[in-house]
Amino acid sequence: MAEDAENIYWGDCHVHCAVSYGYGSLERAFRLGREHLDFCSVVGHATWHDMPTDRERYAFIIDYHREGFARLKRNWRSMQETVARFNQPGRFVTFLSYEWHSRAYGDHNIYYLEDDGPIIEQDSLPELDAALAGRETMIIPHHIGYGKGYRGVNWEVFDARRSPVVEIFSGHGCSERDGGPYPIYHTMGPRSHYGTAANGLALGKRFGFVAGTDHHAGYPGHYGEGRTAVYAPALTRRAIWDALRARRCYAVTGDKIRLGFHINDAPMGSEITARGPRLIRVEVQGCDALARIEIVKNNRPWRRVFGPPPVAADALPDPVRAKIRLEWGWGDPEGSVRWDGEVTLTEGEILSVEPLFRGDPVLAPKADGGGAVEEDAPPHGIVGQDARRVAWFSHTRRNPHPYLAGTSGLILDVCAPHAAALDFHVNGRRFQIKLADLLEGSRSEFMRGWLSEAILVHRAVPSVQWETSFVFEDETPEQETDFYYVRVAQENNQWAWASPIWVGAG
Incomplete structure (x- = not known):
C-alpha cells in the first residue's frame, strides 16, 4: 500500500x-x-x-x-x-x-x-x-x-x-x-x-x-x-x-493494520474545500479477518463495509496467501515460562513476520513507587529468520484474568500451496500442522498436558479476508465544514482509526 x-x-x-x-x-x-x-x-x-x-x-x-x-x-x-x-x-x-x-x-x-x-x-x-x-x-x-x-x-x-x-x-x-x-x-x-x-x-x-x-x-x-x-x-x-x-x-x-484514507486525493489529516462531489478512497491491509470498516462523517457512520465471510479452502487459490497467527502462553505457573520455538514452512515462502510481544502488564507503580532493577536480557526476540523458517525465544506469565491476555506471538504472512505444512519445534516438542487444516480452523498444542502452557496456531486467514479497497462519492455537504475519518475493526477486536479529513463546502 x-x-x-x-x-x-x-x-x-x-x-x-x-x-x-x-x-x-x-x-x-x-x-x-x-x-x-x-x-x-x-x-x-x-x-x-x-x-x-x-x-x-x-x-x-x-x-x-x-x-x-x-x-x-x-x-x-x-x-x-x-x-x-x-x-x-x-x-x-x-x-x-x-x-x-x-x-x-x-x-x-x-x-x-x-x-x-x-x-x-x-x-x-x-x-x-x-x-x-x-x-x-x-x-x-x-x-x-x-x-x-x-x-x-x-x-x-x-x-x-x-x-x-x-x-x-x-x-x-x-x-x-x-x-x-x-x-x-x-x-x-x-x-x-x-x-x-x-x-x-x-x-x-x-x-x-x-x-x-x-x-x-x-x-x-x-x-x-x-x-x-x-x-x-x-x-x-x-x-x-x-x-x-x-x-x-x-x-x-x-496489530499493524495498514490504512490509507483520501478525499479528492488529499491524505488523512488534510483540510480541503470541495465544491463538487467528494471522492472518498479507503485501502486496508489487516492482520486478521476484517469485521467492518466505517467511514465516519460528522460523528455518524456514513458508510459501513463488512468483511467477507470465511471462504471454503477448496474455493481459495492454490497456492494461497494467508496470515497465520502463532500465540503462546496460558498455563498456571506462578513465575514466567521461557519459550524456545522454531517453525519451518515445508513449501512456499514466509513473506514477513510481525512480532506481537508483551512486557509485564504494568500501568501504574506498585507500593515501591517503581525503580525496580530488571534483568538486562530482553524477554522476547526473533533469533533466526529466512524465507522458510522463523526461530524465537519468549517469556510469558499466566493470563492475569480470563479476559486479559498475558500471551505473546507472531504473525506469519505466507504464500504457500495448500499441501504445505508448518513443522514446529517448541520447548522440546515437535509437531506438524498442515496449511489445509489451518484454512479450516485453529489448532492448539499443550506443552505438558492439562493446565500447562500452550501454543495456539490460529486459523490461516486468506488475503481476501484481510485486504480490501473501495471508493465512495459523497455529494451532500451537511455543514459549513464536514469532518470524516475511518475506523477499522478486525474479527479479533484489533482496531485502527485514521486521522480525520476536514472538507469545507467551498
Whole structure:
C-alpha cells in the first residue's frame, strides 16, 4: 500500500520506565523498542501543579509522584544524553519528552524536537505553552476520556497549534467515542462523553489520532495497548515530527493494520474545500479477518463495509496467501515460562513476520513507587529468520484474568500451496500442522498436558479476508465544514482509526 508513495513507520511515544516512576532502565526500554518499532519516546513523569494534598486519602499517590518527579530531575541530563545516543536516523528515531500532570487541564506529554529541552513547571496549560515559546515542541493530551477535572482533556483550552494530535487509545482504554471498544476501567474513573475525541471534533477542534501504550515497565509497543502509524518520506526525527504535525498518522490498538484514507486525493489529516462531489478512497491491509470498516462523517457512520465471510479452502487459490497467527502462553505457573520455538514452512515462502510481544502488564507503580532493577536480557526476540523458517525465544506469565491476555506471538504472512505444512519445534516438542487444516480452523498444542502452557496456531486467514479497497462519492455537504475519518475493526477486536479529513463546502 502506498500513501502518496511515502513510507509507513510504527512507534510508541508514550511509555514509562524507572527514569521517573516505573520499572526498567531507559537504555533497556530503547533497546526493546528498536527490536520491533521505528520510533519511540520514553516519557518521564515530571510535574503536577494541582496534585491532591489530602494525605489521609492520597498519601500513596502523593509520595510516589513526588519521588518520581525528583528522580527524573536527578536523571534529566543523563536522559537527554541517552535519547540522543539512541537516535539513529534510518534505523530508530527517539524523542525527548516529559509528562505534565493536571486535573484541571488534563495530563499532557511535552515532546522536544531537539535533545536539550528543559523540564518546565507551570500552573496552567496556556502558561506552559508560553514558557515553551521559541522551541519546537508538541504538547499532546492523553487518556482524554476521563474528562475535565479528572486528568482528562479540557476542550475549552485545547489549541491545535500546540497539540496537533491527541492520544485516543492506550492501556487506559479507548477515548474515541461513547459506546466504542475498550471502555476505561482504571481506578482513575470511567470514560465520559465530554472527554471523547468525538466530542472534541463536534466542538470544532481539529486534531489527528495517535495511540501509545502508557506502559510503566519500559516495554515500548507492548502488544495490544496502542501504537501509532506515521506516513513519512524518511525515518528521521524531522520527518516523523513533521508527519505528526501534519496529522499524517493514525492510531491502532496493537496489530499493524495498514490504512490509507483520501478525499479528492488529499491524505488523512488534510483540510480541503470541495465544491463538487467528494471522492472518498479507503485501502486496508489487516492482520486478521476484517469485521467492518466505517467511514465516519460528522460523528455518524456514513458508510459501513463488512468483511467477507470465511471462504471454503477448496474455493481459495492454490497456492494461497494467508496470515497465520502463532500465540503462546496460558498455563498456571506462578513465575514466567521461557519459550524456545522454531517453525519451518515445508513449501512456499514466509513473506514477513510481525512480532506481537508483551512486557509485564504494568500501568501504574506498585507500593515501591517503581525503580525496580530488571534483568538486562530482553524477554522476547526473533533469533533466526529466512524465507522458510522463523526461530524465537519468549517469556510469558499466566493470563492475569480470563479476559486479559498475558500471551505473546507472531504473525506469519505466507504464500504457500495448500499441501504445505508448518513443522514446529517448541520447548522440546515437535509437531506438524498442515496449511489445509489451518484454512479450516485453529489448532492448539499443550506443552505438558492439562493446565500447562500452550501454543495456539490460529486459523490461516486468506488475503481476501484481510485486504480490501473501495471508493465512495459523497455529494451532500451537511455543514459549513464536514469532518470524516475511518475506523477499522478486525474479527479479533484489533482496531485502527485514521486521522480525520476536514472538507469545507467551498
